[in-house]
Amino acid sequence: MALRTxxxxxGNKFFPLxxxxxxxxxxxxxxxxxxxxxxxxxxxxxxxxxxxxxNYDLMNDLMSAGLHRLWKDRLVSKLNPxxxxxxxxxxxxxxxxxxxxxxxxxxxxxRGIKRDFEDILEAETKIYVCDINPNMLNxxxxxxxxxxxxxxxxxxxxxxxxxxxxxxxxxxDGYTIAFGIRNVTHIEKVLxxxxxxxxxxxxxxxxxxxxxxxxxxxxxxxxxxxxxIPSMGEMVAGDxxxxxxxxxxxxxxxxxxxxxxxxxxxxxxxxxxxxxxGGVVAIHSGVKI
Amino acid sequence: MGRISKEVMGGAGKSxxxxxxxxxxxxxxxxxxETKTLISDAIAVSFPIKxxxxxxxPQDGKILQEEQDANDANSSAxxxxxxx
Numbered sequence: 001m002a003l004r005t006x007x008x009x010x011g012n013k014f015f016p017l018x019x020x021x022x023x024x025x026x027x028x029x030x031x032x033x034x035x036x037x038x039x040x041x042x043x044x045x046x047x048x049x050x051x052x053x054x055n056y057d058l059m060n061d062l063m064s065a066g067l068h069r070l071w072k073d074r075l076v077s078k079l080n081p082x083x084x085x086x087x088x089x090x091x092x093x094x095x096x097x098x099x100x101x102x103x104x105x106x107x108x109x110x111r112g113i114k115r116d117f118e119d120i121l122e123a124e125t126k127i128y129v130c131d132i133n134p135n136m137l138n139x140x141x142x143x144x145x146x147x148x149x150x151x152x153x154x155x156x157x158x159x160x161x162x163x164x165x166x167x168x169x170x171x172x173d174g175y176t177i178a179f180g181i182r183n184v185t186h187i188e189k190v191l192x193x194x195x196x197x198x199x200x201x202x203x204x205x206x207x208x209x210x211x212x213x214x215x216x217x218x219x220x221x222x223x224x225x226x227x228x229i230p231s232m233g234e235m236v237a238g239d240x241x242x243x244x245x246x247x248x249x250x251x252x253x254x255x256x257x258x259x260x261x262x263x264x265x266x267x268x269x270x271x272x273x274x275x276x277x278g279g280v281v282a283i284h285s286g287v288k289i
Numbered sequence: 290m291g292r293i294s295k296e297v298m299g300g301a302g303k304s305x306x307x308x309x310x311x312x313x314x315x316x317x318x319x320x321x322x323e324t325k326t327l328i329s330d331a332i333a334v335s336f337p338i339k340x341x342x343x344x345x346x347p348q349d350g351k352i353l354q355e356e357q358d359a360n361d362a363n364s365s366a367x368x369x370x371x372x373x
Contacts, residue, residue: 126308137342158309159344166312166345 029185032248041185042161046133048183048242049093053135055237056094062236063229068179071281075178075207076100078283083109085173088128088197090162090190091180093136095143095155098127101176102149125154128172132161163189167197174198178207182253191266198288204268208259209250210275210282217278225250256282311336312345328353 029038036044049056060068076097081087081104089097105125131137137157144150160166162177162184175194184190194204212218225247233243254262256273259282264271268286275282309318311329318327318336326335327343334350336343 128308132346134339134342134344138340141340141342157342159339159342159346159349160312161346164312164347166309166318166343168308168310169315171308 030249030252032245032252034248038185042132045183048245049133050135053094053133053139056136056139057096059233059237059243062232067277071207071276071283072096072100072178074276075176075205075283076104078285079104079174079176079203079205081105081108081174084124086124086126086128086171086199087174087176088130088165088167088172090130090165090175090177090194091132091183092129092176092178093131093133093140095129095140095149097176097178098129098140098155099144099147099149101127102154125152126156127154128156128158128167130158130160130162130165130167132159134159163193165193165197169196170199172197172199172202174203174205176205176207179209181206182208182249187254187259187262188266191263191268195267195288200288202288204263204284204286204288206259206263206284207281208253208284210253210259210279211255212279214278221280256284259284309343309345312347313350 029036029041031041031044064071079087079101081101083105085105087101089101092098102125129137129140131140137159141150141157144155149155158166162180163186175198177190177194181187181190191204198204212221229247230240230244233246234240237243253259256275256279260271260273263284263286266286267288269289271284271286273282273284309327310316311318311331311334313334314329314331316329316331318329320326321328321335324335326337327345328335329350333353335353336345336350338344
């Protein structure tokens with residue numbers, strides 16, 4: 001299988017310093033239902049997203065029957081974006097969440113909701129989009145140019161790893177990660193980095209495919225996941241394996257309750273979650289106090 | 290106007306480098322005009338900027354020491370040549 005033959009980057013071998021996240025303890029992690037070495041997961045996930053980047057949004061529309069748009073809207077409405085905010089969107093390379101945040105901020109401005117020193121704040125709205133995959137970032141940057149979002153300099157694209165972010169401590173008002181945390185190697189590190197970069201009072205929000213508990217609906221959802229989605233991936237994106245990985249990785253991800261306790265363990269307060277469509281997706285949130 | 294220079298920098302602007310830190314040491318990054326890279330002086334590693342996007346995945350970094358080592362190796366080889 002192509003995904004299994006992935007070899008470690010040479011860089012890891014020669015510069016252990018540069019791969020600090022992977023060599024500390026090299027036990028097995030999951031890649032869908034497969035057990036793989038920790039240091040291999042990032043690259044295998046990288047291949048999945050390089051393969052699907054160009055069809056990513058189309059496939060999201062097809063698989064979720066367009067619902068992913070509503071889920072992302074819900075995520076952003078929970079965030080309550082405001083003019084002048086500093087926000088970090090992680091794993092959002094194609095810009096879906098970032099554009100919604102900007103649109104929401106523009107609507108706030110149009111409604112004429114005045115805030116103190118609004119002019120000063122407006123000039124400083126910054127939405128940082130951080131993704132580990134350059135292909136996804138390039139897709140996002142192109143879309144931003146087409147949509148005219150690049151003109152005021154409030155969108156900033158950065159290639160980076162959620163487990164070792166390149167942003168200063170206590171700098172962000174908000175942090176979002178949509179359909180991303182399931183794909184990382186160490187969830188705990190991502191949460192601790194999110195906590196580090198947020199200001200006190202800053203909000204952590206995570207949108208992720210989660211677990212369905214309702215009996216009959218669960219069986220239907222499983223049937224759809226394992227029978228329909230991989231075939232759809234093959235027909236539309238010409239890539240069955242990436243979508244097989246997708247449905248497997250959803251089942252491996254911690255349950256809503258378990259993930260909420262991990263967020264609390266990272267130091268967040270007021271941790272809560274909301275199930276959408278019976279738990280097909282969940283939005284977890286926490287505040288750094 | 291500030292806006293023009295921001296556009297030239299591909300929406301990034303100079304202030305960007307002030308917000309970003311080295312993903313490993315979390316110390317400030319310095320923009321090197323000559324190499325068009327971001328340098329983490331604390332650990333002597335440089336990170337590239339591709340297509341206007343800073344690449345700050347730890348594995349993207351290159352250790353600056355290498356060049357220095359290569360020069361040292363050359364000079365010590367020369368010294369050995371002299372003494373024999």
